[in-house]
Amino acid sequence: MIISSLVAMNGNKLIGVNNDLPWKLKDDLEHFKNYSMHKPIIMGRNTYDSIGRPLPKRTNIIVSKTLSEVPGCYVCNSLDQAVLLGKEHTNDEVILIGGAKIFKEGMKLINKLVISWVDADHLIGDVYFPDFDMDNWIEVSNDIYQKSDSNEFSFKISEYIKK
Numbered sequence: 001m002i003i004s005s006l007v008a009m010n011g012n013k014l015i016g017v018n019n020d021l022p023w024k025l026k027d028d029l030e031h032f033k034n035y036s037m038h039k040p041i042i043m044g045r046n047t048y049d050s051i052g053r054p055l056p057k058r059t060n061i062i063v064s065k066t067l068s069e070v071p072g073c074y075v076c077n078s079l080d081q082a083v084l085l086g087k088e089h090t091n092d093e094v095i096l097i098g099g100a101k102i103f104k105e106g107m108k109l110i111n112k113l114v115i116s117w118v119d120a121d122h123l124i125g126d127v128y129f130p131d132f133d134m135d136n137w138i139e140v141s142n143d144i145y146q147k148s149d150s151n152e153f154s155f156k157i158s159e160y161i162k163k
């Protein structure tokens with residue numbers, strides 16, 4: 001079973017600002033959609049608030065100690081419980097989609113990382129991906145996207161498998 005984190009960050013590991021994404025990257029949103037389609041996705045309460053609705057054709061699992069019921073989603077009060085539930089919904093892959101709290105606690109659980117490296121190191125924000133040791137990961141693929149009318153910055157999507 002694959003347990004992955006799917007994230008977009010800049011070179012300083014910035015992932016969020018004002019409970020939103022720091023950039024507008026249409027092709028990365030498309031990648032997010034295609035990668036996560038039909039899979040269980042696990043998110044923290046802030047990330048759910050930021051998205052604002054259950055994402056269609058995916059098992060949406062929110063981790064929260066304050067929410068009880070959210071229509072169209074499962075709510076779990078711990079990440080371990082959320083991952084167990086996710087595993088019951090697939091034989092393939094459970095995806096952690098953020099934010100920082102989920103990524104940090106999830107680091108010990110995941111065996112795959114899918115990172116969109118955004119060429120925007122000058123940006124300032126308020127939420128960062130946790131520090132991790134790149135030496136523990138092998139890059140198995142990458143795909144480069146140029147800055148364009150639909151992508152505010154160029155970016156590279158890299159997939160890593162844990163050594």
Ligand SMILES: NC(=O)c1ccc[n+]([C@@H]2O[C@H](COP(=O)([O-])OP(=O)(O)OC[C@H]3O[C@@H](n4cnc5c(N)ncnc54)[C@H](OP(=O)(O)O)[C@@H]3O)[C@@H](O)[C@H]2O)c1
Binds near residue numbers: 016017101127
């Ligand atoms: N660039 C990207 O790929 C990406 C991806 C996702 C999110 N983001 C950005 O990241 C920001 C949101 O991230 P965030 O770190 O502020 O929040 P978050 O991780 O989405 O949500 C935090 C909340 O989730 C719940 N939670 C998290 N871990 C928990 C645990 N182990 N047990 C129980 N509850 C837990 C808690 O909710 P309760 O307080 O309700 O208990 C906590 O307050 C936004 O700016 C968003 O746009 C970026």
